[in-house]
Amino acid sequence: MTVDVLTEIVIERPVETVAEYAGDPSNAPQWYANIESVVWQTEPPVAVGSRMDFVAQFLGRRLAYTYDVVELVPGRRLVMRTAQGPFPMETSYEWVPVGEAATRMTLRNRGEPSGLAGVAGPLMAAAMRRANGKDLARLKELLEAR
Template identity: 75%
Template sequence: MDADSEEDAVMAVDVLVETTIHRSPAEVSAYAGDPTNAPTWYANIRSVEWRTEPPVRVGSRMDFVAQFLGRRLAYTYEVVEWVTGERLVMRTADGPFPMETTYTWEPVGEGGTRMTLRNRGNPSGFSRVAAPVMERAMRRATTKDLARLKETLEP
């Protein structure tokens, strides 16, 4: 399957969660869009190490280590889209579960931000069979992660 048709394929796992944070999109995106901060607000992420020099830009690569459903997962994300203060898209460059993560930040209300976090992927092998369980677990985890981010950033 070529890259275009692969991107167009229906993802077996597709989780979208959102929250409103009472801080500006510039502040929320500066913090949440910096992978170095991920272990502070993602419960399952244990560490992040840059393969390329910060700051975030298209082509940046970072190694993540996570604990999910009792398993240690190590994978490399590559930034494929970066619109400062609006959107960040990262895809796994390698790892056990091909994944795309998208953050968006939109102004809402008086100085607030609506942040969405979307994780889509196509598990293979055993992971494909477990996709419905993984999707529910990812939804619970990312909902908690956004709540933790909100708590971290709001005064």
């Protein structure tokens, strides 16, 4: 079963500001509640081919995985993929201007869970949807306070 969770929010900050902050994996622990750490395997800044090790907590489990940046359109789109573990996943961010000073940010997580993770796909999707909504709300709060 494919898991495909799409979450959007409008942030009252220009696209450049939102994309610069949210598109820097080093900032992820500040706005993602479940991400504990990010360690770069390659030198920053983010570029196609960049690799980062993430450690997260999700549904009561510790997850360690490596993201590979597979697409980057600065100020517009970032796509990262991981192939390891029971739930290979692709995470993408898109930033679109809304008027002159706001940004619609879209966060999408897609993957094909296997084994037990495959059976729990609907539960995982619901949990991801809740977590992503909270994470984008936190990002909005952080950026609009700047």
